[in-house]
Amino acid sequence: MKLARHEKIIELIQEYDIDTQEELAARLNEAGFKVTQATVSRDIRALKMTKVAGKDGKSRYAILQDTQPGLGDQYTRVLNDAIVSIDVGQNLVVIKTVTGMAMGVATALDALKWPEILGCIAGDDTIMCACKSTELAEGVMEKLGGILNRR
Template identity: 70%
Template sequence: MKVARHEKIKELIQQYDIDTQEELASRLNEAGFKVTQATVSRDIRALKMMKVTGKDGKSRYVILQELPTEMGEKYTRVLHDALLTIDQGQNILVIRTVPGMAMGVAAALDALNWEEILGSIAGDDTVMCVARTLEEASSVAERLKSILQK
């Protein structure tokens, strides 16, 4: 069922400009998949989806693997537009974002494949990013702060 649901999600986001979890859940339910917002949230993480801004200025979900390779600039733009603060506690960074953008920031961090980052967990406006060491966390924090200053 999960594989079929993931295939349907891919189909839906190619067919429609879906910009909220609620809209995605609604379209899945219309297609015969009984899902909750929590299930959709897990699916978004599993499929490595993030929101991007289209040419019309509206945001929509896309799957990271399907994005062109020049997305490095777009990831940087997502980080620049969404990051508010970066605080470090040992090897953990707590990153505050504008409301609703934490998942996009976490997905962008993961997609950048920085060796120092073990992984990240996103809420609505907060990302917890875990680095391997204290020094590597400091390095990531500095890289992120440099993006903020651009």
């Protein structure tokens, strides 16, 4: 049942711009899957779904595939569409994003597997990346600026 539900979730997010767990649960219930919001939340984590900017600028759920080493087109798009500003405070890189996009950007940063980043914590529109040192944090900011073609 779980596998069929996951397949249906993938089908639904490809067909519709779904931006809330409640909307996803409603569509699953309409499709005959009796789910609660808690089940949908677990499915979102299991499928490694995140929110990305849709064509109309609203956020929507998507599954980011880590199919290639380095920085894939999907990650570049997420970073470019969502990042508003980047700043450094000692060994922390603080990234401001469009509202609701911090989790997607943090997922993309984690997928980069940059050795200088110890880990990222994402809120709604802010990410804190802990780096191994102040110097490495400055380097991460420069690398991100290069990806975004900004300084």
